[in-house]
Amino acid sequence: MAGIAAKLEDREESKDFAALLGETLGENENFEGEVVTGTIVALSSDHVTVDVGLKSEGRIPLKEFGLAGQRAELNIGDPVEVYVDRLEDRNGEAVLSREKARREEAWTDLEALHEKGENVTGVMFGKVKGGFTVDLNGAVAFLPGSQVDVRPIRDVSALMGVPQPFQILKMDRARGNIVVSRRAILEESREEARSDLMDTMEEGKILTGIVKNITDYGAFVDLGGIDGLLHVTDISWKRINHPSEALKVGQQIDVMVIRFNEDNGRVSLGMKQLEDDPWENAETLYPVGATYKGRISNITDYGAFVELDDGIEGLVHVSEMSWTKKNVHPGKIVSTSQEVDVMVLDVDLEKRRISLGIKQTQPNPWADYIDSKKVGDEIEGEVRNITEFGLFVGLTDDIDGMVHISDISWEDQSEDVLKQFNKGDKVKAKILEMDADKERVALGIKQLSEDPFKGALSGVAKGAVVTCTVTETENGGVKVSVNEALNGYIKKADLSAERSEQRPDRFAVGEKVDAKVMKIDSKTRELSLSIKAYEQEQNKKAMEEYGSTESGASLGDILGAALGDDKK
Numbered sequence: 001m002a003g004i005a006a007k008l009e010d011r012e013e014s015k016d017f018a019a020l021l022g023e024t025l026g027e028n029e030n031f032e033g034e035v036v037t038g039t040i041v042a043l044s045s046d047h048v049t050v051d052v053g054l055k056s057e058g059r060i061p062l063k064e065f066g067l068a069g070q071r072a073e074l075n076i077g078d079p080v081e082v083y084v085d086r087l088e089d090r091n092g093e094a095v096l097s098r099e100k101a102r103r104e105e106a107w108t109d110l111e112a113l114h115e116k117g118e119n120v121t122g123v124m125f126g127k128v129k130g131g132f133t134v135d136l137n138g139a140v141a142f143l144p145g146s147q148v149d150v151r152p153i154r155d156v157s158a159l160m161g162v163p164q165p166f167q168i169l170k171m172d173r174a175r176g177n178i179v180v181s182r183r184a185i186l187e188e189s190r191e192e193a194r195s196d197l198m199d200t201m202e203e204g205k206i207l208t209g210i211v212k213n214i215t216d217y218g219a220f221v222d223l224g225g226i227d228g229l230l231h232v233t234d235i236s237w238k239r240i241n242h243p244s245e246a247l248k249v250g251q252q253i254d255v256m257v258i259r260f261n262e263d264n265g266r267v268s269l270g271m272k273q274l275e276d277d278p279w280e281n282a283e284t285l286y287p288v289g290a291t292y293k294g295r296i297s298n299i300t301d302y303g304a305f306v307e308l309d310d311g312i313e314g315l316v317h318v319s320e321m322s323w324t325k326k327n328v329h330p331g332k333i334v335s336t337s338q339e340v341d342v343m344v345l346d347v348d349l350e351k352r353r354i355s356l357g358i359k360q361t362q363p364n365p366w367a368d369y370i371d372s373k374k375v376g377d378e379i380e381g382e383v384r385n386i387t388e389f390g391l392f393v394g395l396t397d398d399i400d401g402m403v404h405i406s407d408i409s410w411e412d413q414s415e416d417v418l419k420q421f422n423k424g425d426k427v428k429a430k431i432l433e434m435d436a437d438k439e440r441v442a443l444g445i446k447q448l449s450e451d452p453f454k455g456a457l458s459g460v461a462k463g464a465v466v467t468c469t470v471t472e473t474e475n476g477g478v479k480v481s482v483n484e485a486l487n488g489y490i491k492k493a494d495l496s497a498e499r500s501e502q503r504p505d506r507f508a509v510g511e512k513v514d515a516k517v518m519k520i521d522s523k524t525r526e527l528s529l530s531i532k533a534y535e536q537e538q539n540k541k542a543m544e545e546y547g548s549t550e551s552g553a554s555l556g557d558i559l560g561a562a563l564g565d566d567k568k
Contacts, residue, residue, distance in 0.1 A: 286314075289343065373434065379429055379443070
């Protein structure tokens with residue numbers, strides 16, 4: 001080839017053009033399809049004219065002389081290697097190609113590098129279906145989208161037109177196919193970086209990483225060969241409901257290694273640890289009893305979280321939201337992002353908890369009402385609610401008092417007593433008890449009248465012997481009445497001192513019996529009685545009084561005498 005070029009250069013001095021061409025063609029019958037050296041003889045805005053010693057020059061598009069994305073620097077007289085497609089076209093011009101010449105040269109070099117397993121340098125210059133085109137110094141290769149990087153890249157503009165290394169995955173010269181990978185180069189570098197990073201990894205170390213993936217519980221950060229988990233609670237001191245509120249995939253962030261497990265290589269990371277802990281002076285900044293303005297940051301079934309400052313939140317329990325709105329969802333009292341006044345109720349630095357109250361910043365209607373009333377006052381109000389345990393009666397527009405079922409009637413303390421009331425009824429009641437702290441006013445309706453059993457209990461005390469009337473018998477004992485107003489009960493075991501006589505069926509309804517009062521239930525007004533205790537007491541008394549004077553008398557005689565005295 002060099003001989004051909006030399007002969008072409010001094011053709012004017014030694015031979016005419018036709019003779020030289022004949023000689024050249026004679027020496028190389030396969031001139032077409034060869035790469036030869038020519039000389040640039042003319043330049044235009046879009047073409048380069050090259051003389052390779054043929055009958056006519058050939059014109060080559062200017063774009064074939066530059067690397068992808070770069071403009072070539074050419075001058076007239078510069079030697080250049082070109083590929084001869086045809087000796088002449090229909091216009092009589094030689095058909096030459098700089099691109100094919102470069103491709104031929106490049107293929108030879110690339111095949112040698114591929115056999116050695118060495119990397120090649122190329123430039124990404126175009127996007128095609130499924131990937132990108134890469135100029136490998138004249139040879140065009142295909143870069144699959146999956147081989148661009150170790151992680152998906154949305155914007156590749158920064159990689160276009162920049163010389164960078166690639167690894168050849170496959171070559172097929174017959175088809176002109178070359179497949180390359182940039183990812184393989186990066187993975188090799190990452191493996192080296194991973195090894196170096198693992199050797200120096202320790203808790204407290206500050207690293208720079210790229211957010212690789214975001215989940216509900218945190219983000220995975222690529223540290224350069226090692227992935228670390230940044231939990232959502234370690235992203236910021238302030239409340240973050242989802243990592244995507246603070247991070248995005250591909251973002252570069254600084255993190256601290258907060259835990260490192262050498263056995264399994266797991267790395268836990270933190271971002272907030274790089275900032276000052278806002279809880280350090282929380283106890284001083286938020287003393288108990290102080291009032292602040294805050295913003296509702298989150299609402300739950302049990303209360304609402306209030307942001308006092310960046311990274312500092314307190315909980316207002318539902319019970320501390322309103323003096324009057326009870327058993328309602330917090331979302332019906334406050335709304336997210338609402339500004340509220342709160343009072344600090346408690347600070348727990350160890351658990352990083354601040355208990356807050358909203359109602360404490362507002363007038364207490366319970367205290368105001370209690371200040372205006374006293375126990376024993378009579379009130380009138382509307383029945384606002386009826387429950388299985390009593391009535392709620394309106395005291396003011398905001399607060400209710402409660403009449404317990406046991407304080408509605410002296411005679412009836414069952415749920416049946418509630419059937420005589422309806423919502424909206426006006427009732428009168430007496431104040432029995434008031435407690436502002438417990439937000440409670442206890443009322444009584446029966447206390448407006450005299451206790452009908454008050455007289456019936458006169459003379460009836462624990463240990464006293466009373467005469468009862470049998471009202472009902474059952475397997476477990478006998479029901480009786482005392483003074484025609486009090487109810488009593490004698491258990492089966494208390495029906496007689498003699499075990500054989502402890503039978504309820506021995507008693508008839510209406511029969512009178514004497515029994516000892518064992519217990520008085522002041523609330524239910526019921527008595528627990530015992531015939532057995534009464535008989536034992538009589539036996540003891542008889543033995544004491546007659547045992548010493550009636551020597552030789554039987555126990556029956558003594559008891560008969562004692563009982564006879566009682567009947568006199």
